Amino acid sequence: KLISRIISSNFNTHILKLHEQYNIPLIAGTDSHAINEAQVKERADYLLSNGIKYDNTGIYYDLPTEEQFKDRFIKQGVLTNEQITEAIQNTNDTLKFDDIILDRSLKVPVEIQYKDKTLEERNKIFEHLIATKWNETKANEDYNKNKLHEYITEITNNVKEIEKCSMADYFLDTYDIVKLACEKYKGQVTPTGRGSAVSMYINKLLGFTKVDKINADVLMYAERFLTATRVLESHTPPDIDHNVTDRQPFIQAQKDIIGEQSTFDLIALGTLKYKSAFKMYARAYGVEPVIANEVTKQITAYEKEKKYNTDDDIDIDIYDYVDKKYKYLIDGCQKYMDISDNLKPHPCSTICYNGDVIDDIGVIMVKSEISDDYTYVAVIESGTVDHFGFLKQDYLIVDSIGLIYDIYTILNMKPLTINQLLEKIKGDKKVWDIYARSDDEMCINQFEKYKSAVKVSKYKPQNISELTQMVAALRPAFSSMYSVFESRQHFDYGIPELDDLIQDAFSHSSFILYQETLMKVLNYAGFTLNETYPIIKAISKKKTKVIMDAKEKFIKNFTDKIGSFVVPAKVWTIIENSASYGFNSAHAYCMALDSVTLAWMKAYYPLEFYGVALDRYTGKEDKNKVRKLRVEAMRNNIKVLPIAFTKDNRRYSINKDTNTINQSISSIKYLQSNCAGILYQLGEKKY
Secondary structure (H helix, E strand, O other): OEEOOHHHHHHHHHHHHHHHHHOOOOOEEOOOOOOOHHHHHHHHHHHHHOOOOOOOOOOOOOOOOHHHHHHHHHHHOOOOHHHHHHHHHHHHHHHOOOOOOOOOOOEOOOOHHHOOOOHHHHHHHHHHHHHHHHHHHHHOOOOOHHHHHHHHHHHHHHHHHHHHOOOHHHHHHHHHHHHHHHHOOOOOEOOOOOOOHHHOOHHHHOOOOOOOHHHOOOOOOHHHOOOHHHHHHHOOOOOOEEEEOOOHHHHHHHHHHHOHHHEEEEEEEEEOOHHHHHHHHHHHOOOOHHHHHHHHHHHHHHHHHHHOOOOOOOOOOHHHOOOHHHHHHHHHHHHHOOOEEEEEEEEEEEEEOOOOHHHHOOEEEEEOOOOOOEEEEEOOOHHHHHHOOEEEEEEEEOHHHHHHHHHHHHHOOOOOOHHHHHHHHOOOHHHHHHHHOOOOOOOOOOOOOHHHHHHHHHHOOOOHHHHHHHHHHOOHHHHHHHHHHHOOOOOOOOOHHHHHHHOEOOEOOOOOOEHHHHHHHHHHOOOOHHHHHHHHHHHHOOOHHHHHHHHHHHHHHHHHHHOOOHHHHHHHHHHHHHOOOOEOHHHHHHHHHHHHHHHHHHHHOHHHHHHHHHHHHHHOOOHHHHHHHHHHHHHOOOEEEOOOOOOOOOOOEEEOOOOEEEOOHHHOOOOOOOHHHHHHHHHOOOO
16 A cells, blocks of 8 residues: 655555565555644644644644645655656555445335335325224213314324325334334333324324324424424434433344344434533643642533433533633633544444345444443444435433333332323412422423523413423523523514414413424425425525525415515515524424423322432442422421331332331442342341
């Protein structure tokens, strides 16, 4: 292999002699460690932060163009132009592969049991499954009988849209994977969901969620989750975010359903966190050691809070942890945050492939972040999976779900359906008062952190719609309007045609909290619902042509409806300004449901709530959370008893007769885990 370094001319002279002597083809090599010159500097900073400094004289670390490559060889004065061209062409031959075709066709696998079925036959199986699940729903009366026509229309439209893009296999795959994981391998999936999947009703019928969008007090559109046009044009299958308590049951079920070699975690590029990025910056720019140590301590506090954060989607801002006078240092180290310094398994995404991943894609062994073990992962990352139409199945561990199921278990209670939960919390002062107390929010999803707890205690939501709005309003992008929202001041745009579209039975102001609100306005102006979400995405990503075409159509159609050109132009400006912070209503609704489930449990079963939470977070070694839970429990007249011989201190346990909690002996530092069991056995003996 020839090297294009300036200092490699003697080496290349030797290589050329071997080529001529043994007739071995030449190939051309680089020392590329970066794509461009700027990254070469970042690499040097990264090495310096780890105490490494190389003499780079005469070495190129960038990725050259072909002309630059040739020019560097020419400057060595060793090879002829013909030899340089030959070496580069031989190198390019390594890009030729046999039997590997990378195209953008949709690659949703067919289950092993359906391999001999045609697409038409599999569509019939899908339709029969949906009909069966709808009949079960009616038999269980888990629907709003006053909206029967809406359910039938929604189901019919869902099935048509799915079959139009040949995606029945996706839903058959996912149904059987989730069913097998829960029934055979004791997996647990969230009763609610995340992302937009909840907005398509058949996802409830198939058991991916218990949320009934038809009966929800929040506007949702199935088109936000899936349209045939979007699937076919983007070459990307649907993608449901399955929130689970343990990933392994679902991964094993996926292997059983699709094939043993069909499933591997995707590879993820581990990027520098703030502490490492700041370390690089401090060394590269000569930050004084005293200041560097102080900032590092503040970053450590931030990263610890991030590690133990169980409120999914709550933003923890580093600038809340670092002194304002050091803001410029945090700003400075941002440029290093995207540097990839390790490979790891993706925390939630797996490839679900209709073949052998080992042979067709390849796997490598990387270290797990969860344990010290090594595991095999597919050599393909999430963006590439999406680009080439592979199916990605996401199983993400969410802590609040495990807490909810653990509390149901100790209560010996079957988990409520969402419709049952909504009935229980409707107008229930005891439940909604939880949100009015800023010092009573431990483990209440989305509102556990001090700032969000104070905000929700001021707003005092009284129903699930208001709680959902509150979840969406907490997003940083809504901050300019937040104080008006929190104080419950009326807000409108003074444009009746727009205000009437936005306001409804659940919101009497014109806050644009959800993307679905913008979809509604665009739909009013003549866009099909299939067209609306891509327009919102285009606006947020500043795709000029799409925006200009949509604007022209919007203003014309809106003008035709109301007879004024001025008002439609104002409304379009509002749409453009709102597209960046509109939140997915289904996502916000699910987080609100998880939150109010825990609030209901805390209001009616406080002893069980605190007992389970203390045991859970002691096991996770989250001492700060355990301390706060103990304080809150005692403030609610639940006594946490001291550790005592003859008491069961193997783990946290409750005593309903005395309204007390026995604490776990594992909370004692340096005590071995088996001591609790030994002491308990000794305590049962008579002396």
